[in-house]
Every structure is written in structure tokens, then in C-alpha cells.
Amino acid sequence: MTPRPSTALRRLGQWLMPLLALGGAMPLAAQTWPSRPVTLVVGTPAGGAVDVYARTLGDQLARQTGGTFVVENRAGANGNLSAEQVRKAAPDGHTLWISTQAMFTINPSAYPSLPWKPSDFKPIAKGVESPLVLVVHPSVPVDRLADLGPWLKAHADKAAYASFSPGTPSHFLGFQFSERLKVPMVHIPYKGSAPQITDLLGGQVPLGFTQLQSALPHVQSGKLKALAVTSAQRSRFLPQVPTLAELGHGDLNTTVWFGLMAPAGTPPAVTDAIMAAAVKAQADPGYKGKLEAQGFDVPTESGAAFEKTIAAETARWAQVVKATGFKAND
CATH class of the missing domain: 3.40.190.150 (Bordetella uptake gene, domain 1)
Structure with missing residues (x-):
């Protein structure tokens, strides 16, 4: 005996409901x-x-x-x-x-x-x-990147740079810059940008490549001096600071x-x-x-x-x- 239409529709609905639920699960x-x-x-x-x-x-x-x-x-x-x-x-x-x-x-x-x-x-x-920004403590008497190498050579006992962690651009840029200046610098690694900035502010380490946003208020207040940024163009946050490319080190650009x-x-x-x-x-x-x-x-x-x-x-x-x-x- 053929089921009445209402019964057939009801059975079809019972069969389709699980499939419809499954199909709509991901959305x-x-x-x-x-x-x-x-x-x-x-x-x-x-x-x-x-x-x-x-x-x-x-x-x-x-x-x-x-x-x-x-x-x-x-x-x-x-x-x-x-x-x-x-x-x-x-x-x-x-x-x-x-x-x-x-x-x-x-x-x-x-x-x-x-x-x-x-x-x-x-x-x-x-x-x-x-970008990163290369900063120095105010006790370092240089305002231009070109003067940093001679100062480091004359003060070899202070030649060290801080990074916010080993194996980061902050570390590798410091390493490459040390080679470029032909000045052996001791690498002082930290566990994050906060402790790195703390010791840069305290003068425990004279310089380092830092996170721009961490260094920015201290550069603006004069507690740190910015020598260069690592972006291809100057940062709108530090428009007065030249890029590494402007200073002849464009191959070190990074963000x-x-x-x-x-x-x-x-x-x-x-x-x-x-x-x-x-x-x-x-x-x-x-x-x-x-x-x-x-x-x-x-x-x-x-x-x-x-x-x-x-x-x-x-x-x-x-x-x-x-x-x-x-x-x-x-």
C-alpha cells in the first residue's frame, strides 16, 4: 500500500533533518x-x-x-x-x-x-x-651614526649592545653592525623589550636596536637618543631620525x-x-x-x-x- 502524501513527506523530513543539521554545523x-x-x-x-x-x-x-x-x-x-x-x-x-x-x-x-x-x-x-630604532644612552657623546664607530673604538671597555632577545632582528642587526664598524661588541640579550629598555635607560648598556614603540617616549623625553631607524623610509613617529639606507646601510633595512x-x-x-x-x-x-x-x-x-x-x-x-x-x- 502506497503511503499517503502527508506520511511520505513526514518520513522525508525525518530523513533530511540530520543531514540539514550536519550541513549547517560549520557555518x-x-x-x-x-x-x-x-x-x-x-x-x-x-x-x-x-x-x-x-x-x-x-x-x-x-x-x-x-x-x-x-x-x-x-x-x-x-x-x-x-x-x-x-x-x-x-x-x-x-x-x-x-x-x-x-x-x-x-x-x-x-x-x-x-x-x-x-x-x-x-x-x-x-x-x-x-621599524627598529638604534638608540644610545645620553652619556654616549654622539648624535650621528657616523660618530658611533670612532667612539666605540676609543672606549672598547664599553662596547656592548642590548637586544630584546637572542635570535631576533635586534640581535642580528647588532651583530652585523658590529662587524660593519669593525668594533667587537659584547651582545647583552634580554627577555623582552621591557627589560631591554630598562637597562638602556639606566645606562647599563650604551646602545641597542629596540622596538620603536617601546623607545619612542624615552626618545621624545631625551632619556635616549635615536641615531637611525631600520625602515626603508623615515618613520612618521620620528621624522627627524634618518634611515639606515640614508646612511649607507640599506641592506640592513627591516621591519x-x-x-x-x-x-x-x-x-x-x-x-x-x-x-x-x-x-x-x-x-x-x-x-x-x-x-x-x-x-x-x-x-x-x-x-x-x-x-x-x-x-x-x-x-x-x-x-x-x-x-x-x-x-x-x-
């Missing part, structure tokens, strides 16, 4: 992100430049999504501890990594036995970007960035939702204004374009690491 996951607190894991101590960016981003994403965003500082091993924490987390968009150029593009060459690999992560967006990464296994619909939120944040005038006021530039680079930048920079720094013979401790 729903994206639409409801975040469904619980999101942890932004930072591989540097609190108070430094990376931490400032992470907290500003977390506040903006909380306003946009209505979710809760918590910054967790997991300093150590130049960001590798933070990378491991995120790599091992559930790939559901609720544990994200605030990485840096050094962590993501230099560590793979600098650490002989790195416990993670770049393919463990999905780059979401380049959040902020800025550093902080960016947002998700575990590689995160579903595409979720990473798309995170990327959309990050891109929206970076287009917000109020958010951009807060970061720019601290010396950051806010780029509009995400997804495939960000991945292309990462690939090019990884190749560049691999050559530098090989040339210096640097090997980081695990």
Missing part, C-alpha cells in the same frame, strides 16, 4: 565564535610591546564579538613555549598565538631542535608593524611585526571568522588610533598575503642565521 560554529573565553598566548613578559598589542587587540575583539578575550604571558625560549602551548591546544579557535616576526621566521633556522614547525599554525593576520596565528587544525570556517574579526578590527579608526599612538603601524595584510610575507622573510633570516653561525639554546 554555525563560525557564527558562534567565540562560544567561550579566548586565550591570546603571548611569548614575552607583560609590559612589553607584544603584550601591549595583544591587550589592545583583545579589548577590540571583545567589543566586536561580545566575547571574553584573556591575554596569557608565556615567556621563555624566545616564544617557543608559547608556540608549544598553542600547538597542543584544541584547534577550535579559543586558543590563539600572538607571534612575532622573530618567533615565526627566525626560530625555525636558529633552533636546531625546534619542537614545532611553521606548518603547525595558520597565519591569520599581520596585526602591527614597525618587525606581531601577528595572530591559529593552530593548523582549526576548521576553515572558524579561521575565516577569526580573520574577518581581525580585519574588521584593523579597519576600525579608534583601534588604529590607539596602536598608532603607541608607535605602531597597522597594516591590512591577512591570509594568503601574510603567508607570502612570512615565506620571504623566513628565507632571508635563514641566510643571516647561517652566516652568523648562531645556534639558539633549547
